[in-house]
Amino acid sequence: MLRYLTAGESHGPALTAIIEGLPAGLALPEDYVNRQLARRQGGYGRGGRMRIEQDQVRFLAGVRGGFTLGSPVALHIENRDWASWQEIMDPGAAARLDQRVVTRPRPGHADLAGALKYGHRDIRNVLERASARETAARVAAGSVARRLLEELGIEIIGHVVRIGPVAVPEPGRDEDILSACLAEAGGMAEQGAVTMPTGVETAAGEGGGMCSGDVSTGAGTSGEREMPPPGKFPDLFHLRELLDASPVYCLHRETAEAMMREIDRAREAGDSLGGVFEIRVYGLPPGLGSYVHWDRRLDGRLAGALMSIQAIKGVEIGLGFAGAALPGSQVHDEIFYSRERGFYRRTNRAGGLEGGVTNGEPLIVRAAMKPIPTLYKPLRSVDLISKEPFAASVERSDVCAVPAACVVGEAVVAWELAAACVEKFGGDTLQEMKANYQQYLDYLKTRIW
Numbered sequence: 001m002l003r004y005l006t007a008g009e010s011h012g013p014a015l016t017a018i019i020e021g022l023p024a025g026l027a028l029p030e031d032y033v034n035r036q037l038a039r040r041q042g043g044y045g046r047g048g049r050m051r052i053e054q055d056q057v058r059f060l061a062g063v064r065g066g067f068t069l070g071s072p073v074a075l076h077i078e079n080r081d082w083a084s085w086q087e088i089m090d091p092g093a094a095a096r097l098d099q100r101v102v103t104r105p106r107p108g109h110a111d112l113a114g115a116l117k118y119g120h121r122d123i124r125n126v127l128e129r130a131s132a133r134e135t136a137a138r139v140a141a142g143s144v145a146r147r148l149l150e151e152l153g154i155e156i157i158g159h160v161v162r163i164g165p166v167a168v169p170e171p172g173r174d175e176d177i178l179s180a181c182l183a184e185a186g187g188m189a190e191q192g193a194v195t196m197p198t199g200v201e202t203a204a205g206e207g208g209g210m211c212s213g214d215v216s217t218g219a220g221t222s223g224e225r226e227m228p229p230p231g232k233f234p235d236l237f238h239l240r241e242l243l244d245a246s247p248v249y250c251l252h253r254e255t256a257e258a259m260m261r262e263i264d265r266a267r268e269a270g271d272s273l274g275g276v277f278e279i280r281v282y283g284l285p286p287g288l289g290s291y292v293h294w295d296r297r298l299d300g301r302l303a304g305a306l307m308s309i310q311a312i313k314g315v316e317i318g319l320g321f322a323g324a325a326l327p328g329s330q331v332h333d334e335i336f337y338s339r340e341r342g343f344y345r346r347t348n349r350a351g352g353l354e355g356g357v358t359n360g361e362p363l364i365v366r367a368a369m370k371p372i373p374t375l376y377k378p379l380r381s382v383d384l385i386s387k388e389p390f391a392a393s394v395e396r397s398d399v400c401a402v403p404a405a406c407v408v409g410e411a412v413v414a415w416e417l418a419a420a421c422v423e424k425f426g427g428d429t430l431q432e433m434k435a436n437y438q439q440y441l442d443y444l445k446t447r448i449w
């Protein structure tokens with residue numbers, strides 16, 4: 001079983017995570033995790049705190065010479081802002097508990113509910129842990145999971161599709177959102193797919209028909225389109241470069257610019273914005289998750305993980321809510337067979353999951369983030385102690401954090417998928433896990449062809 005816990009206050013000395021259940025022998029360079037941490041810190045609309053922090057992971061246990069040992073992995077991320085908060089946040093008796101006390105709960109944050117639940121009279125005791133600063137630790141843990149998935153030829157990519165009222169254009173009948181954005185970003189979609197760069201050779205390299213990674217079979221597709229030969233993937237390396245170059249992690253250039261203008265408008269108005277991001281996973285074998293129990297369904301686990309991210313209020317898989325308005329004939333992905341390709345689909349409206357089990361198509365999930373609760377033009381609230389009406393507290397804040405949340409989304413999706421892989425393929429060493437995976441792929445070949 002793969003599990004993890006995080007600890008740490010936003011302005012405390014550091015964030016910590018402990019991960020258990022990783023196989024021994026997994027290469028885990030700090031730089032790999034740091035790259036994801038840097039992406040999480042990015043995104044247009046972030047507040048002043050991100051100019052202070054420079055998140056870097058330090059492994060404290062479970063890793064030696066850059067490889068996992070099989071023992072629990074402990075990791076640590078320093079809070080640079082601690083330097084300004086030491087007196088107030090000191091874990092010892094010296095803490096100045098009378099300083100920077102917060103008593104005016106912000107609507108939409110955990111302030112009031114948390115203070116009532118834990119008996120706090122200073123809301124600081126709530127916001128320090130409710131803060132999405134915690135997501136730095138989750139991204140670090142998720143990066144470890146992502147590294148494991150790479151070894152199995154499974155790759156994750158996320159992009160922002162909406163910020164406030166600005167969304168990437170609805171895809172045409174024969175297009176899905178990612179390929180439409182790609183085409184706009186420079187005709188990449190036309191270049192088509194390339195073979196998977198990493199992973200278990202047979203999972204991707206031999207193209208055993210497990211992974212049909214065509215972006216054109218994405219959710220939002222109402223038309224049908226032939227998929228490329230099995231084992232082909234979109235050029236994820238290039239895609240990631242394009243995405244990282246966008247300040248809002250959106251491929252559609254015009255939309256990205258409009259998103260930034262909208263964030264500027266919100267900032268000037270003392271307001272905040274939410275949005276929607278989409279995560280896609282390529283190279284998944286059929287058979288992860290299970291329909292046999294509610295808590296083993298992968299759709300439920302993924303939705304739970306995404307909903308557990310601060311400010312995420314909705315999750316869709318595949319067509320999601322749009323599917324509810326359509327007849328079944330326009331929703332379900334018909335099954336075809338050919339000698340070259342085995343079983344295959346021409347559409348992927350299910351988003352890669354049927355019955356809570358991966359079906360071999362790319363996974364497509366979207367999450368909706370509400371607007372940031374802290375407003376520079378604060379909403380009305382009531383003082384926790386005096387019960388007098390006041391404008392809510394203004395803590396330094398982001399105006400929009402959807403791009404950052406997208407990186408967190410990638411991390412938690414990676415985690416759930418890695419956990420499902422560990423559950424299915426097991427093994428104390430990476431070598432053993434890969435051999436088990438290979439055996440499963442060999443078995444699948446006998447069923448698919």
Ligand SMILES: Cc1cc2nc3c(=O)[nH]c(=O)nc-3n(C[C@H](O)[C@H](O)[C@H](O)COP(=O)(O)O)c2cc1C
Pocket residue numbers: 047108109110130131132135309310311312370372373374396397398399401404405408
């Ligand atoms: C990456 C990220 C950054 C965030 N930044 C802020 C912020 O600067 N100010 C704020 O009030 N809320 C911010 N939030 C949202 C709050 O953490 C969140 O709304 C709060 O914890 C209450 O949880 P809930 O919205 O899930 O109910 C952020 C969320 C994420 C995912």
Ligand SMILES: C=C(O[C@@H]1CC(C(=O)O)=C[C@@H](OP(=O)(O)O)[C@H]1O)C(=O)O
Pocket residue numbers: 010047048049050053130131132133134135136310395396397398
């Ligand atoms: C620190 C992070 O995000 C924080 C999340 C957050 C909140 O209320 O969720 C409030 C802000 O905290 P501060 O008041 O210290 O600026 C954000 O900066 C981070 O993402 O690393």
